[in-house]
Amino acid sequence: MKPNFSLRLRVFNLNCWNIPYCSKDRVDRLKRLGDFLNVESFDLALLEEVWSEEDFETLRQKLLPTYPGAHYFRSGIIGSGLCVFSKHPIQELAQHVYTLNGYPYMVHHGDWFCGKAVGLLVLHLSGLVVNAYVTHLHAEYDRQRDIYLAHRVAQAWELAQFIHHTSKKADVILLCGDLNLHPKDLGCRLLKEWTGLQDAYLETQDFQGCEEGCTMVPQNCYVNPQGLQPFPFGIRIDYVLYKAVSRVYVSCKTLKTTTGNDPLGGTPLSDHEALMATLCVRHSPPQDSSSPARETAETSPLVTVLKEACTELGLGLAQAHWWLAFASCVVGGGLLFLVLLCALVAGGDSGQVASLLLGPSVGLVLGAGAVYLFHMQEAKGLWKAQAELQHVLGRAWDAQDMGSRPRPAQLLRQQLDDRAVEQ
Amino acid sequence: MKPNFSLRLRVFNLNCWNIPYCSKDRVDRLKRLGDFLNVESFDLALLEEVWSEEDFETLRQKLLPTYPGAHYFRSGIIGSGLCVFSKHPIQELAQHVYTLNGYPYMVHHGDWFCGKAVGLLVLHLSGLVVNAYVTHLHAEYDRQRDIYLAHRVAQAWELAQFIHHTSKKADVILLCGDLNLHPKDLGCRLLKEWTGLQDAYLETQDFQGCEEGCTMVPQNCYVNPQGLQPFPFGIRIDYVLYKAVSRVYVSCKTLKTTTGNDPLGGTPLSDHEALMATLCVRHSPPQDSSSPARETAETSPLVTVLKEACTELGLGLAQAHWWLAFASCVVGGGLLFLVLLCALVAGGDSGQVASLLLGPSVGLVLGAGAVYLFHMQEAKGLWKAQAELQHVLGRAWDAQDMGSRPRPAQLLRQQLDDRAVEQ
Numbered sequence: 029m030k031p032n033f034s035l036r037l038r039v040f041n042l043n044c045w046n047i048p049y050c051s052k053d054r055v056d057r058l059k060r061l062g063d064f065l066n067v068e069s070f071d072l073a074l075l076e077e078v079w080s081e082e083d084f085e086t087l088r089q090k091l092l093p094t095y096p097g098a099h100y101f102r103s104g105i106i107g108s109g110l111c112v113f114s115k116h117p118i119q120e121l122a123q124h125v126y127t128l129n130g131y132p133y134m135v136h137h138g139d140w141f142c143g144k145a146v147g148l149l150v151l152h153l154s155g156l157v158v159n160a161y162v163t164h165l166h167a168e169y170d171r172q173r174d175i176y177l178a179h180r181v182a183q184a185w186e187l188a189q190f191i192h193h194t195s196k197k198a199d200v201i202l203l204c205g206d207l208n209l210h211p212k213d214l215g216c217r218l219l220k221e222w223t224g225l226q227d228a229y230l231e232t233q234d235f236q237g238c239e240e241g242c243t244m245v246p247q248n249c250y251v252n253p254q255g256l257q258p259f260p261f262g263i264r265i266d267y268v269l270y271k272a273v274s275r276v277y278v279s280c281k282t283l284k285t286t287t288g289n290d291p292l293g294g295t296p297l298s299d300h301e302a303l304m305a306t307l308c309v310r311h312s313p314p315q316d317s318s319s320p321a322r323e324t325a326e327t328s329p330l331v332t333v334l335k336e337a338c339t340e341l342g343l344g345l346a347q348a349h350w351w352l353a354f355a356s357c358v359v360g361g362g363l364l365f366l367v368l369l370c371a372l373v374a375g376g377d378s379g380q381v382a383s384l385l386l387g388p389s390v391g392l393v394l395g396a397g398a399v400y401l402f403h404m405q406e407a408k409g410l411w412k413a414q415a416e417l418q419h420v421l422g423r424a425w426d427a428q429d430m431g432s433r434p435r436p437a438q439l440l441r442q443q444l445d446d447r448a449v450e451q
Numbered sequence: 452m453k454p455n456f457s458l459r460l461r462v463f464n465l466n467c468w469n470i471p472y473c474s475k476d477r478v479d480r481l482k483r484l485g486d487f488l489n490v491e492s493f494d495l496a497l498l499e500e501v502w503s504e505e506d507f508e509t510l511r512q513k514l515l516p517t518y519p520g521a522h523y524f525r526s527g528i529i530g531s532g533l534c535v536f537s538k539h540p541i542q543e544l545a546q547h548v549y550t551l552n553g554y555p556y557m558v559h560h561g562d563w564f565c566g567k568a569v570g571l572l573v574l575h576l577s578g579l580v581v582n583a584y585v586t587h588l589h590a591e592y593d594r595q596r597d598i599y600l601a602h603r604v605a606q607a608w609e610l611a612q613f614i615h616h617t618s619k620k621a622d623v624i625l626l627c628g629d630l631n632l633h634p635k636d637l638g639c640r641l642l643k644e645w646t647g648l649q650d651a652y653l654e655t656q657d658f659q660g661c662e663e664g665c666t667m668v669p670q671n672c673y674v675n676p677q678g679l680q681p682f683p684f685g686i687r688i689d690y691v692l693y694k695a696v697s698r699v700y701v702s703c704k705t706l707k708t709t710t711g712n713d714p715l716g717g718t719p720l721s722d723h724e725a726l727m728a729t730l731c732v733r734h735s736p737p738q739d740s741s742s743p744a745r746e747t748a749e750t751s752p753l754v755t756v757l758k759e760a761c762t763e764l765g766l767g768l769a770q771a772h773w774w775l776a777f778a779s780c781v782v783g784g785g786l787l788f789l790v791l792l793c794a795l796v797a798g799g800d801s802g803q804v805a806s807l808l809l810g811p812s813v814g815l816v817l818g819a820g821a822v823y824l825f826h827m828q829e830a831k832g833l834w835k836a837q838a839e840l841q842h843v844l845g846r847a848w849d850a851q852d853m854g855s856r857p858r859p860a861q862l863l864r865q866q867l868d869d870r871a872v873e874q
Contacts, residue, residue: 419544
């Protein structure tokens with residue numbers, strides 16, 4: 029370690045694609061992942077898509093001598109799939125489950141059942157407080173007609189808010205995970221602008237790995253090349269992001285990805301590529317730790333992305349309202365039909381057919397009622413995120429006003445709020 | 452303001468009992484609440500059970516000149532019922548919705564549909580950062596046979612964690628709300644021990660109000676005295692809690708409660724009593740801001756309450772597992788019955804009766820499936836809270852070991868984890 033560097037942090041991230049009974053070579057890949065992590069002895073290994081707690085336990089037992097700190101983040105019905113292994117004692121733990129995460133009736137996509145979340149572990153290293161976050165956002169199944177876009181933007185915002193509010197006394201912030209966002213996607217820009225996190229791939233002095241830093245590549249034998257057709261090099265959706273909050277300066281010395289193969293030989297460790305970063309943390313004069321919203325000269329990109337996110341959430345909100353109206357109509361129509369059926373059964377005419385239809389009709393009304401309740405919750409979640417974004421926008425405008433004319437900004441915020449209420 | 456006090460903070464809290472179509476005199480009480488808040492001009496008014504956003508909008512319009520900052524915390528299907536009015540600009544906002552909040556099939560209790568949450572607003576006052584939290588935990592319907600106890604303990608823990616992780620750079624922490632916890636209840640002790648928050652009623656130099664600081668009293672005409680029979684003075688379940696994190700010293704100069712009447716005359720403002728606190732924030736030498744878990748001399752009460760909470764969550768987990776087993780049996784039995792019915796329909800024997808039973812049987816299987824999924828999510832939530840508590844316990848033991856023997860504590864924590872896995 030060079031004398032002017034106080035800390036070198038070696039970090040590993042992988043979306044493990046460990047779905048019991050579904051993922052190919054799961055047990056073998058898990059075994060080889062454990063071997064690799066033991067050989068490399070990273071400071072931190074942050075994993076996604078470890079869906080089975082038995083798999084986590086297997087890894088934990090195997091990694092115990094090298095990584096005495098370990099935690100599995102439980103949430104939802106299946107789990108978050110997130111887990112961490114740390115060479116250093118984990119001082120504190122927390123997690124936040126995203127309010128919005130797809131639709132329960134999209135069973136074949138399954139995200140809703142997972143309880144996607146962000147996990148936080150706090151480490152104390154060389155007198156520094158390191159907040160490490162691991163997350164996995166909602167998958168993108170159809171980039172052209174992405175019905176989950178508003179949910180993913182809301183998740184990116186909640187992730188940014190969670191980091192923003194829980195990292196105020198941290199010296200170093202680290203976020204690893206599968207964001208299911210391309211680098212220029214709205215969610216990714218929103219996250220970076222609001223937290224000030226830097227992208228290890230863009231910042232590193234030494235990159236080795238897939239072209240353009242891609243983490244899902246056609247040469248990986250577990251990847252369906254059809255899905256990657258518009259992207260000849262693959263896509264970059266897994267990230268190592270970092271930031272120095274105070275007192276320190278962080279740089280990414282090296283960043284490596286696997287390249288569609290197991291680094292120790294054999295089939296790849298997953299359908300995603302692993303990321304391996306070496307971060308150097310150096311003491312420095314106090315940095316400006318104020319949030320971007322307060323830096324008037326720099327508000328412009330933030331304001332742009334906040335507005336864009338507001339619009340996207342508004343579109344999601346309109347969609348949720350359409351579903352609410354549709355479900356209301358079905359419930360209303362179904363109840364009328366039920367009354368008619370009851371009258372037919374009581375009257376005796378076509379009583380047999382009517383009795384046969386009673387069950388499905390009750391089911392239809394109950395089902396539509398459940399759809400109504402779900403989309404009401406969705407609307408509240410989108411609206412909540414939009415209101416928070418509008419509040420930040422309002423504060424940014426206030427800051428641009430340099431405190432001289434707070435009233436108009438205040439009124440503008442109220443107008444935005446009023447518009448949201450009317451929606 | 453005395454020269455040695457930098458800030459005087461006047462705070463109002465009320466569970467408003469504003470349930471559209473249900474709560475008596477709702478519109479009149481809301482109007483009088485608005486008048487009272489305008490007359491008193493508090494720094495902050497934190498309200499619970501404002502279930503209708505129209506009511507919030509009515510209040511917001513009325514309070515706009517006195518309280519330009521206002522926010523409604525949206526969540527769940529109905530909403531969180533939480534809102535805030537601030538005389539000072541709200542710098543930042545965040546919220547956390549509790550993972551566990553009762554059962555959807557307990558429709559008559561309704562808590563599950565509300566999305567109970569904790570809301571945070573950050574204020575900058577006289578150069579100090581004030582984090583104000585407002586919350587409302589799950590109601591207690593039967594103190595002797597409280598089926599929601601584990602959920603309320605989990606909520607208290609999530610509340611404590613949210614405050615702990617989001618307040619690290621705050622100078623003053625303030626928590627107001629209806630905790631639905633008596634002062635010596637496990638959840639209340641857990642919250643106070645983990646956050647270090649102080650109870651304004653116990654700390655104030657000048658208290659005026661109901662006997663023993665009660666906030667739900669038999670003399671309030673909206674309260675059913677039957678429910679309060681074991682408590683002649685009433686119960687204390689609404690709180691103003693506070694803490695100085697750094698640089699400052701906070702004391703509660705006065706605390707008042709309403710006493711079953713409107714302070715300006717007429718019927719009471721709610722079925723709960725309002726709390727009005729005057730806090731004095733004074734500059735002081737740096738305080739010890741380390742968390743209680745790290746203060747070895749003081750770990751004992753924390754360790755006791757953490758263990759107690761672990762046990763309570765374990766009981767909740769056992770109950771959730773019972774439901775999982777029950778729902779599995781119903782799904783299995785229902786599927787067998789469905790196969791039998793299909794065979795009867797195909798065979799023609801008793802075909803008519805069998806067809807009539809098909810619908811309800813499918814409904815039963817789907818219903819039991821939904822119950823299974825819900826309790827699986829409940830189990831994950833309880834388990835997650837228990838794992839976090841165990842981690843804090845482990846850290847406390849490590850701290851007691853003074854770093855000399857970390858291994859046994861580590862192993863003990865692992866044993867606890869293993870036990871949890873076996874459960």
